[in-house]
Amino acid sequence: MITFDRVTKRYPDGTVAVDDLSLEVPTGGITVFVGPSGCGKTTSLRMINRMIDPSEGRVLLDGVDVTTVDPPTLRRGIGYVIQQAGLFPHRKIVDNVATVPQLLGWDRRKARDRAMELLERVGLDTGLANRYPFQLSGGQQQRVGVARALAADPPVLLMDEPFSAVDPIVRASLQDELLRLQAELHKTIVFVTHDIDEAVKLGDRVAVLQVGGHLAQLDDPATLLARPADGFVREFLGRDRGIRRLSFVPGAGLGLRGDLTVPVSADVASARGTAEPWLAVVDPDGGPLGWAATAGLPESGTFEAVPLAPYGTFVRDRDSLRAALDAALLSPSGNAIAVDDSGRAEGVVTREVLDEALVLAAREASRVAGETRADEGPGEAGGAREAADGR
């Protein structure tokens, strides 16, 4: 666990980068520091590995004040990933990854083996091991940066805007990769970003910092979106908070209807007389093909001949309510097709079922947020009132 105990960083010119920050970073989770530039998020991160020392207060790593540890020794036990990866251009990829193990005195062979193992682990072709950094794309370099930080298996990982310099598609895949790695490794990760979407996607807990180094709110992402502590946090979270919060509501509980799917080989006569305006047509393997309007069915033949309307799907066991809603909005029927991992239709989630789930989610959000608020005592009442005014 990392503890910030009334930490202030003041520079000689009087600038206060971090102001009386107290918070705990729990072991084994991702804690994101997010905020606009000048909010002290990077400064706070760098005080953990003593790249910067606090002016007042203490930063504790598992109860030990970090300023009592020799900086290089401290840093060798903490993984560090920065924005431009910061790979050593004169060393091959494998040697870059083996940097810390070599500093720790591992023998060369063991360090190299470990480096190769990590390259695979972060999703890189080991054929890149003998290349130089300039021969890799930005996304690949960033993966190497993560591998390098993990090389000596440190319990703590500090990541300072590691994915901000790559394009959005690569960024999304790096984020997914990090979540996948974290599910295996359970590191204590402090992640700095200015991108609230990234914070909400990656964080188990998100600390929103305000210019001048004040902690504005520290909560899990769903609570943060449901109930911002004040106007600053609300504005920083931006639009569509309600919709985005649905990402944290699992879609697994949605009720399915099995009677709204029909095989493409079925005779149209079988559908005549149904009261349902739309049927989901599936291929022989169960994969969805589209929606058929029951009002316009031909006289005879199978569904092969019926024109199909577009559709949306979501994976019921894995996706959120937001994905289900999105799938429904992509279909003229307003219904979403639930599929399993292999893409076979499991059934249909109707508009009515979705409506009910949305209402439940909204109630749950205000209930959870209300409890959190009550726990924090009367001092926070102003913030709660402000949040409740419903902008």
Place this chain on the structure above:
Amino acid sequence: MNWLTDFFGDPAHWSGPDGIPARLLEHLAFSAAALLLAALIALPLGLWIGHTGRGAYFIVATVNVARAIPTLGLLVLFVLLLGTTTVWPVLIPLVALAAPPILVNTYEGVRGVDPDLRDAAYGMGLRGGQVLGRVLVPVALPLILLGLRLSAVQVVATTTVAAYAGLGGLGRFIIDGLATKDYASVAGGAVLVVLFALAVQLLFTLAQRTAVSPGVSRRQRVR
């Protein structure tokens, strides 16, 4: 052009204490000594100032002074001060000529390393000396070698002035030739100095090839 064949064709010029091989060796010795001394002073200083950022004003001052000092004037001054019994009146001006390019390029090379790289190096737990030795120097090596090369070529060309102080080197063919109106000797000496300078240039280019990491020079070496 038959001056050259007169000069290089004369077997007397290829032996004895004032023959081409002996003069060439003297020239080499002076140049190498001057470059070595200059490097011993300028390399550590440039590395230290570039690494710590302390004393950067010293670099600016050095560049300005170095541009202004005439090597020949300095030579005359030291000959007057120290006489011609030692090599110092020649070595000191040559070192003064050679040190600034090494100092400035080493400093610029180290200082110019991407701050993110420094940050990453410290952040992974390298100590100050390790950051310098394992990261900054290898990355700055092209500029450091450039400084050494510029100095070496200048020194080789300028070591000719050793002859003014009555010392040896290829300059003797030029100075003595001028004194005795032996223009074949002047031209021959000049050609030898030029060839020597070109050889030094070539040597450093090869050194650059082998010493600088392909990752820094960005030479493709993909299997």
